[in-house]
Amino acid sequence: MSLSLVHQTQWQVPALSQARPARSQHCCLTQPLAGLTFRSVAALITPNRRAKHSPSGANSFSASPLQRNSPSNSPSNLSSALSARDPSNSALFSTTSRSRITMGAQKVLVTGAGGRTGKLVYEKLKERTGEFVARGVVRSEEKKAALGGGDEVYVADITNPSSLSKAVDGIDAMVILTSAVPVPGPPAPGEQRPTFSFAEGGRPEQVDWEGQKNQIDAAKAAGVKQIVVVGSMGGTDVNHPLNKLGNGNILVFKRKAEQYLIDSGVPYTIIRAGGLLDKEGGKRELVVSKDDALLKTTTRAVPRADVAEVAIQALLNDSAKNKAFDLASKDEGEGEPTKDFASLFSATTGGM
Numbered sequence: 192m193s194l195s196l197v198h199q200t201q202w203q204v205p206a207l208s209q210a211r212p213a214r215s216q217h218c219c220l221t222q223p224l225a226g227l228t229f230r231s232v233a234a235l236i237t238p239n240r241r242a243k244h245s246p247s248g249a250n251s252f253s254a255s256p257l258q259r260n261s262p263s264n265s266p267s268n269l270s271s272a273l274s275a276r277d278p279s280n281s282a283l284f285s286t287t288s289r290s291r292i293t294m295g296a297q298k299v300l301v302t303g304a305g306g307r308t309g310k311l312v313y314e315k316l317k318e319r320t321g322e323f324v325a326r327g328v329v330r331s332e333e334k335k336a337a338l339g340g341g342d343e344v345y346v347a348d349i350t351n352p353s354s355l356s357k358a359v360d361g362i363d364a365m366v367i368l369t370s371a372v373p374v375p376g377p378p379a380p381g382e383q384r385p386t387f388s389f390a391e392g393g394r395p396e397q398v399d400w401e402g403q404k405n406q407i408d409a410a411k412a413a414g415v416k417q418i419v420v421v422g423s424m425g426g427t428d429v430n431h432p433l434n435k436l437g438n439g440n441i442l443v444f445k446r447k448a449e450q451y452l453i454d455s456g457v458p459y460t461i462i463r464a465g466g467l468l469d470k471e472g473g474k475r476e477l478v479v480s481k482d483d484a485l486l487k488t489t490t491r492a493v494p495r496a497d498v499a500e501v502a503i504q505a506l507l508n509d510s511a512k513n514k515a516f517d518l519a520s521k522d523e524g525e526g527e528p529t530k531d532f533a534s535l536f537s538a539t540t541g542g543m
């Protein structure tokens with residue numbers, strides 16, 4: 192999307208000349224002068240939120256609200272979550288290895304496959320030929336061509352349910368990576384920041400609610416075994432700045448669709464990412480939590496490549512099913528890069 196953001200850390204709002212087609216590949220933290228930042232807005236909403244890292248902070252497994260709110264909040268579960276980071280705990284590892292699913296190649300449809308995270312998921316799936324057969328949904332022939340133009344890439348509009356029917360036929364799982372895209376416009380008189388709007392037919396209510404509902408319905412009718420959705424942190428706060436963009440209430444509609452998915456009865460994995468970074472994946476320790484607790488810490492961002500990997504690992508691990516969680520990462524060099532995804536998912540819970 193044309194808006195890169197890092198929750199409560201810094202949102203990079205593209206300069207008007209960087210309108211949507213010219214997507215920046217730069218991380219919002221490394222390109223501070225390319226556009227206006229949203230730091231001031233974040234500060235207005237949550238002054239002094241730059242909490243320090245703490246061994247007992249929400250960014251650690253041990254004390255995150257995820258564990259505190261867990262329906263199975265037993266001491267043994269807490270110690271499992273803690274020891275998930277300690278490969279020496281063989282008991283935990285034997286448990287998590289049992290939860291790994293063994294199956295043939297899954298046919299997986301990625302929607303929003305022309306988007307930045309969606310493309311990464313699609314390409315990763317294509318690389319893993321023994322495990323997956325990848326399909327993608329894009330919105331235009333141009334995006335299809337950019338993905339190689341093969342028959343496994345379908346052109347469809349998620350706001351038009353009938354356009355999805357061929358793409359979902361015969362799939363085992365779906366990964367939803369569509370999102371409404373706020374478009375920057377001229378600043379209001381006396382303001383410096385651009386205003387935002389959504390294209391006709393592309394408002395969050397249409398894309399993130401109705402469009403996601405259409406996808407869930409189509410996938411369910413096709414008999415999928417799992418739907419993975421990548422959403423966004425911040426949704427517990429109706430006054431979050433993202434909800435104000437173009438008066439779109441984007442996080443409200445994303446959460447509405449997430450609840451619809453949970454209620455659908457289809458096994459689900461809902462990944463609510465922090466601010467997305469265009470950085471290399473596999474280099475960071477990933478952190479899971481819930482209820483936007485991470486937004487009160489400095490652990491609020493995550494590389495798109497890591498989000499893509501988590502989405503794929505969710506398809507391979509039983510412990511990711513019927514789970515909804517926030518996802519961020521520690522800074523590179525801090526902690527150990529996450530490799531044991533079964534343990535990561537085991538530290539998450541179901542329900543909103």
Ligand SMILES: NC(=O)c1ccc[n+]([C@@H]2O[C@H](COP(=O)([O-])OP(=O)(O)OC[C@H]3O[C@@H](n4cnc5c(N)ncnc54)[C@H](OP(=O)(O)O)[C@@H]3O)[C@@H](O)[C@H]2O)c1
Pocket residue numbers: 192193194195196197303304305306307308309329330331334347348349350368369370371372393398402421422423424463464465466467468495
């Ligand atoms: N940006 C951040 O910092 C941030 C932070 C946390 C969470 N997130 C969430 O993470 C997810 C991935 O973000 P991203 O920045 O990688 O996404 P993105 O690049 O904006 O991709 C969104 C995709 O949705 C597609 N789309 C929109 N409307 C559609 C429609 N009616 N029919 C079919 N496809 C449609 C777009 O198609 P086109 O390519 O044709 O436009 C685009 O490919 C999103 O849900 C986003 O809200 C983002």
